[in-house]
Amino acid sequence: MENTEKFTNNKQIIAFLTEQFPLCFTAGSVDAKPLKIGLFQELATRLSEEPRVSKTQLRGALRQYTLSWRYLHCIKQSVKRVDLEGVEGDEVSAEHAEHALKTLKESKEKAFANKKKESNTTNNEEKAKRAPKKVNVPSRNKKPAPKKEIVEDLSKYKEATHSELSLNQGVKVLLGKAPVSGVVVEIMKDDVQVQLNSGMTVKVKAKHLIV
Incomplete structure (x- = not known):
């Protein structure tokens, strides 16, 4: 009995595509290959009877795959694109190669910025933990100075008899x-x-x- 449980994330779908179309999709340390323009329609047609994945899920997974650094690295001018069977076709244009390079650069800069921000946040949290806690010492109300007693001059008086x-x-x-x-x-x-x-x-x- 075939497993008909639907895929729940892009990672599962990309792994499935790599298994179904190994000459087109790659994973791990294997270099990626530029995909044929319009491959999504071909892919959607081939998997129209596949109950585990919808067109919307396919589109999202394909987008994640083509925006990965590994894939953007392979989009270079004159490199031939492949279809689902790995058959080579049109070459990558200079415009597409330039766009891929720009996207890769922006993606890396954003990732490094986020990593630096997280690192700074972690460092600040560590510093905050190590910093001595301030203890609020209640201020003591100063007692009013005792009133000076007025000493009566008794020199003008004498002891009575x-x-x-x-x-x-x-x-x-x-x-x-x-x-x-x-x-x-x-x-x-x-x-x-x-x-x-x-x-x-x-x-x-x-x-x-x-x-």
Whole structure:
């Protein structure tokens, strides 16, 4: 039973043509031969009953074959073209030879440009991999400078004594780092009760007051 599975790419079709028409189509290290002008029509007629390949596929495969560097190299002036059976016919014209040379040159330049571009891209990717990764260090918010404490001049005050104190007298109570203003509200035997400007009342010794 013959294999009727359709070809799926040009490579398969070109291999098939090389097998069917070895005196016309070549592959591998064998030099290509210039094809007869109008060979496609002849080829389409010969393969009209071949279920594995359509005319459209044939046209695409033939185009790929004739644009290959190996084929373009063989298109030289005065070289004879061949038909499907390898029978030689017309010679390659100077115009066709010149066109093939130009096409070959452009194709190679494009291929080399793409290769260079890919090489540069690969090199850039390698450099990017080797480059040290930047680490974003969060900036630290500078703490505001501490406010300078206003130190009150206490040289004009003196330590209070019981005998010098009187009710409703303005005094300063030595609490913590700075004296706090207040008013004497009660004078006892050993202590003095002072109401601070904040409304709070404290009981302290006279020596903790300055007037």
